[in-house]
Amino acid sequence: MMAHLHTSYESAELTRPPILKLSRAYCVLAIGAALLISVCFYFNSASLGDNAGFGRFIIVLNWVGLIMLVGAIIYGFRMARQAKVDAARNAELLQEAKQRTMEIAALYDTSQDVAVKNELTAMLEVILERAKTLLGAAGCAIFLYDKEHDDFQIAVEVGVGMPIGTHLSRYEGLAGRVAENLGPLIINDYQTWPFRSKTLMQLPIRAVVCVPMVRGGELIGVLGVHEVGGTVRTFTEADARLLSIFGDNAAGAVHNARLLDALHNSEERFRIAAGCASDIVYDWDLTADRVDYFGVLFERSRANNTIIARTRKEYWDLVHPEDRQRVQDALREHFETGKPFSQEYRIGIGKGTYFNVSDRATAIRNQKGHPIRLIGAVSDITARKQAEQMKSDFVSFVTHQLRTPLSGVKWLLELATDVIDDPEEVKSLIQDARTSTERLIRLVNDLLDVSRLERGKLQLNYTNINLADLTADVVNEMMPLITERRQNLSTESVPGLPPVRVDSQMLRQVMLNLISNAMKYTPSGGKIDIRIDRKNDLAVWSIRDTGIGIPTTERGKLFEKFYRAGNVLAVETEGTGLGLYLVRLIVERFGGKVWCDSEEGVGSTFLFTLPISDQRST
Amino acid sequence: MKDIRVLLIEDDQFLRRACEVSLKKRGFTVMTAVDGEEGLQQARTATPDIILLDMLMPKLSGLDTLKRLKNDERTQRIPVVILSNSAAESNIQKASELGAAGYIVKASISLRELGDRVVSYIHSADR
Numbered sequence: 165m166m167a168h169l170h171t172s173y174e175s176a177e178l179t180r181p182p183i184l185k186l187s188r189a190y191c192v193l194a195i196g197a198a199l200l201i202s203v204c205f206y207f208n209s210a211s212l213g214d215n216a217g218f219g220r221f222i223i224v225l226n227w228v229g230l231i232m233l234v235g236a237i238i239y240g241f242r243m244a245r246q247a248k249v250d251a252a253r254n255a256e257l258l259q260e261a262k263q264r265t266m267e268i269a270a271l272y273d274t275s276q277d278v279a280v281k282n283e284l285t286a287m288l289e290v291i292l293e294r295a296k297t298l299l300g301a302a303g304c305a306i307f308l309y310d311k312e313h314d315d316f317q318i319a320v321e322v323g324v325g326m327p328i329g330t331h332l333s334r335y336e337g338l339a340g341r342v343a344e345n346l347g348p349l350i351i352n353d354y355q356t357w358p359f360r361s362k363t364l365m366q367l368p369i370r371a372v373v374c375v376p377m378v379r380g381g382e383l384i385g386v387l388g389v390h391e392v393g394g395t396v397r398t399f400t401e402a403d404a405r406l407l408s409i410f411g412d413n414a415a416g417a418v419h420n421a422r423l424l425d426a427l428h429n430s431e432e433r434f435r436i437a438a439g440c441a442s443d444i445v446y447d448w449d450l451t452a453d454r455v456d457y458f459g460v461l462f463e464r465s466r467a468n469n470t471i472i473a474r475t476r477k478e479y480w481d482l483v484h485p486e487d488r489q490r491v492q493d494a495l496r497e498h499f500e501t502g503k504p505f506s507q508e509y510r511i512g513i514g515k516g517t518y519f520n521v522s523d524r525a526t527a528i529r530n531q532k533g534h535p536i537r538l539i540g541a542v543s544d545i546t547a548r549k550q551a552e553q554m555k556s557d558f559v560s561f562v563t564h565q566l567r568t569p570l571s572g573v574k575w576l577l578e579l580a581t582d583v584i585d586d587p588e589e590v591k592s593l594i595q596d597a598r599t600s601t602e603r604l605i606r607l608v609n610d611l612l613d614v615s616r617l618e619r620g621k622l623q624l625n626y627t628n629i630n631l632a633d634l635t636a637d638v639v640n641e642m643m644p645l646i647t648e649r650r651q652n653l654s655t656e657s658v659p660g661l662p663p664v665r666v667d668s669q670m671l672r673q674v675m676l677n678l679i680s681n682a683m684k685y686t687p688s689g690g691k692i693d694i695r696i697d698r699k700n701d702l703a704v705w706s707i708r709d710t711g712i713g714i715p716t717t718e719r720g721k722l723f724e725k726f727y728r729a730g731n732v733l734a735v736e737t738e739g740t741g742l743g744l745y746l747v748r749l750i751v752e753r754f755g756g757k758v759w760c761d762s763e764e765g766v767g768s769t770f771l772f773t774l775p776i777s778d779q780r781s782t
Numbered sequence: 783m784k785d786i787r788v789l790l791i792e793d794d795q796f797l798r799r800a801c802e803v804s805l806k807k808r809g810f811t812v813m814t815a816v817d818g819e820e821g822l823q824q825a826r827t828a829t830p831d832i833i834l835l836d837m838l839m840p841k842l843s844g845l846d847t848l849k850r851l852k853n854d855e856r857t858q859r860i861p862v863v864i865l866s867n868s869a870a871e872s873n874i875q876k877a878s879e880l881g882a883a884g885y886i887v888k889a890s891i892s893l894r895e896l897g898d899r900v901v902s903y904i905h906s907a908d909r
Contacts, residue, residue, distance in 0.1 A: 560868060560869075560870045563867070563868070563869070564838065564866075564867045564868045567867035567887075567888065567889040568794055568797070568867050568888075569796075570889055571797060571867060571888040571889040572794060572796035572797050572800065574889070574892075575796075575797065575800035575801065575804070575888075575892075575893050576796060576799075576800050578800075578804075578892055578893050578894075579800050579803055579804055579893060582804070582807065582893075583803075583807075593800075596795075596796045596799065596800075597796075599796070600796050
């Protein structure tokens with residue numbers, strides 16, 4: 165490309181025609197003067213007698229010859245000077261042209277650089293400016309072909325002020341003709357050319373030469389150079405040839421810019437998509453063995469100074485040793501057979517901590533089908549894994565809690581059939597079986613309540629309730645058990661507390677749960693105090709026990725589903741881990757809050773609030 | 783047939799009662815404990831032929847009890863059969879690693895079968 169450009173410029177006949185005209189005029193003058201003077205000398209030396217008339221004629225002729233000679237000399241000087249100026253100017257132009265060509269070539273060669281995209285307009289303007297100068301024309305323009313609309317758009321222009329951005333029909337005017345024939349077209353009298361564009365006919369264009377811009381057999385646009393009215397300049401085939409070189413250049417520049425634009429767009433899209441995903445998207449260059457990462461999770465990891473693997477070796481080192489072989493095998497299989505790669509494994513983030521991740525990837529292959537890149541997404545599934553673990557823990561816990569009374573019932577009844585001849589024993593065994601059944605029913609009811617409350621499906625019957633009355637009711641119901649355990653229970657209530665608007669059955673369950681918890685964890689002879697208070701618009705119900713208390717670290721988790729404090733198992737194992745969770749669900753449903761104050765070994769206080777219902781509004 | 787002495791460590795009163803009565807009817811000598819600590823003490827002093835051990839218990843869990851039984855030379859030769867309602871794979875594996883002779887899920891077995899199993903465990907331990 166470069167070599168081709170250079171030879172073309174060097175062979176270009178730049179501004180030779182004016183110089184030729186000058187030298188022809190000079191020759192005529194000089195030869196004419198020399199002839200006249202020679203004739204004069206010949207007649208002077210020959211005796212002409214006293215033919216005075218002829219002698220005077222010769223003298224006049226002699227003077228004419230001398231004047232012509234002087235004129236020729238002066239003309240010669242001027243011409244020499246002009247030639248010198250022209251030569252200098254040509255040298256300068258040629259130099260500039262070479263310089264620009266190199267610049268263009270350099271831009272062209274380095275057009276892999278994204279920066280070129282933004283430079284396209286500037287670059288095309290440089291090309292136009294040069295074309296205009298080299299062809300000594302008034303203006304120059306590029307009409308880019310718009311594939312999508314199948315028309316032309318005036319993209320860049322120097323000189324005559326064409327309306328940039330204007331669309332021209334695909335078959336309109338000169339550009340249309342050039343595009344049709346894919347060859348250069350010279351119109352030296354544009355104003356009378358019948359096919360000129362309606363859009364551009366107002367412009368004072370007189371002569372014009374247009375060439376197609378073609379790249380890889382595809383029409384990119386049309387490049388035109390034009391002369392305006394008032395000049396006599398016309399365009400030649402040589403001009404068209406010269407312009408073609410610029411056309412090729414411009415086509416190359418546009419083509420590359422478009423490629424880069426497309427590349428840039430898709431890369432941008434990729435980055436945006438990767439950035440939006442809560443995953444890490446990675447791009448592993450298999451030949452260079454380099455991994456690049458994108459995405460929120462990656463940015464977060466980087467911010468946390470998490471180790472980042474840059475080669476695949478480093479990456480494998482981070483994968484949990486127990487998972488490594490399996491993942492490597494799956495990846496190899498994907499490379500070899502194309503079987504989709506999707507694996508879950510643990511990945512180290514330092515200090516023996518592991519993330520659970522899900523990794524899906526696809527290899528990009530060369531023409532031979534060898535994988536050259538691997539693009540994939542890694543999602544953090546630690547939370548999901550934890551949820552799965554919780555679910556499986558829940559299932560096994562509930563299974564256990566259901567099986568225990570069930571197997572009790574089963575064995576007690578089996579035994580009862582074995583001792584059928586001892587009615588007292590049978591009765592006692594059946595009584596035990598019944599108690600086991602009740603425990604089973606309680607558990608199932610709790611599970612159902614939790615499930616309904618969680619889904620908001622429980623039908624609630626709201627009424628105005630006096631907290632002190634309801635508390636007294638529940639305490640009365642439990643009194644036999646309290647007496648049996650020789651525990652002291654006291655209730656204290658602030659006078660004149662307005663009612664709360666709740667479902668009394670559900671609130672009764674809250675109180676039952678909290679009172680039986682207090683009883684369960686308070687030793688025989690211990691004290692339990694219930695207080696009903698008011699704080700602004702809230703009723704505060706609290707129960708203080710003198711039980712084993714709750715470790716500080718576990719207090720926040722108490723109200724979570726299936727959570728059981730570590731020191732609880734030492735006392736009893738029948739709890740479902742649902743009681744306090746149910747309490748929370750119910751209290752929150754009524755617009756209240758529940759929490760716990762406790763000191764391990766001293767006792768616990770459980771409190772809940774309920775909004776006081778406004779009497780006037782009900 | 784010699785007298786078979788069974789130690790039953792079970793915190794649930796109903797299950798304990800059913801097991802105890804059933805095994806006694808079969809002619810075994812049955813000792814009971816309501817938690818791991820009590821069970822360990824009885825195992826050391828009474829040296830039963832077999833121990834039936836619940837998993838989820840207050841004070842000392844079944845697995846911890848098993849570990850201590852196997853670490854004590856007075857009790858390490860006694861076959862321990864886990865009697866639990868948890869069928870979690872991890873529990874079964876841990877129990878086996880700690881040297882349990884067997885693992886029985888309570889809900890999946892009748893009292894009659896339990897008695898049969900006790901006999902067969904003792905026989906295989908004797909051989």
